[in-house]
Amino acid sequence: MRGDHGFPDDHDFLAERFEAHRTHLRAVAHRMLGSLAEADDAVQEAWFRLSRSDTREVDNLGGWLTTVVGRVCLDMLRSRKSRAEESLDQSPDHGAPAPAATAPDPEHDALLADSVGVALLVVLDTLTPAERLAFVLHDMFAVPYDEVARIVGRTPTAARQLASRARRRVRGAPAPDADLARQREVVDAFRAAARDGDFDGLLRVLDPDVVSRSAFGVVVGAAAVASGARTAAHLARVARPALVDGVPGLAVLSEDGQRLVQALRFTFVRGRIAVIDIVTDPERLSRLDVTLP
Structure with a gap:
């Protein structure tokens, strides 16, 4: 689009300048939030704020945008933290x-x-x-x-x-564990405890500061994660042991057994589960390397 004098429209020019910084802003947001989907939301919010602002006096647009993304991420983290604390019985x-x-x-x-x-x-x-x-x-x-x-x-x-x-x-x-045999034992114990609604059994295999990430948000702490796992006992009953990106995890298949509908990717620290990534998005699932025994 061009203006009356044949020059690029101001909005288009602003969009081009923003796109030049998008990769950097996405990297900042991803490191802040640990989620690409949330990072994209933060970057989009930065664009909305830029498009509604008068930046003619801004000398360093990259710095201005980084500040905006930082503030957006800070708000998102505070909201996430407050949600987690509502359900977290802290040690x-x-x-x-x-x-x-x-x-x-x-x-x-x-x-x-x-x-x-x-x-x-x-x-x-x-x-x-x-x-x-x-x-x-x-x-x-x-x-x-x-x-x-x-x-x-x-x-x-x-x-x-x-x-x-x-x-x-x-x-x-601490560095993540690399003992595959021990990891399989921990995953089997996690699946059995979740299937049976065994809260104490779940606590035994979860790191006290375990982090569970899914499309619904982030849950922090063993008590909160164990509570969530107990409510998903039906999924534990149909989940199958699998290697997810080379690490023992769990996979849930469609009823006909032909399609992956959910994957749990674990990270282990000190012999316990420290991170649970619950992946349900079809695009993300397609990028996982999932091997069933």
Whole structure:
């Protein structure tokens, strides 16, 4: 579309500038939220806000958009956290103070910032929304503390402390287990406990800070996840053991046995289930490598 003088329409020009930043914004939102679907929602909301704003005085559109996406993600994380806390019977040590700071190691911090492994995602899901935002924006995307502070509504010093606390938690993140035989035992125990409605049995195989992610949202904590698993006992009865992306998991097939309709992908830490990804979206299912025995 062109304006009266043959120049590109302002809206089209703005859309082109936005598209130039979309990949970066999606990466920021994905690290913040741990979900591509939610990341796309956050980026779309950023576009809506941009299209309704007067940005003629904005010198750094990329920085402006990153700030907007950060605020949108912060709101989404706070909403997610409040929903989880409503159903979470927290353990006595949940939210305990972070361990004392250790000497900074720039090389180690750089490796942490580049990591997109599951262990990092597990820890990110246990941080407060403000801690998560400060760590992701500063350590992963080099956003200055002054800008982080404006997003979370704190001083730059407080923003630095938020990132520091998050960094210490990430440093202590355990590596995922790699013992397939033990993982199969844990999955079998999980399926049996869910099938029988055995709450204590579920707690025995779930990490205290387990994170369950599905199309309906994120649930944090063993008690909340176990409660949800008990209500899905009917699915546990029809779920079959499978290798999901090379790791023991569960698969639910259609009645004719020809189509995958749901997959549970697990991450194991310290011999327990630390992350459960419940995949039902057909497109995501098609990208999984699922092998039935």
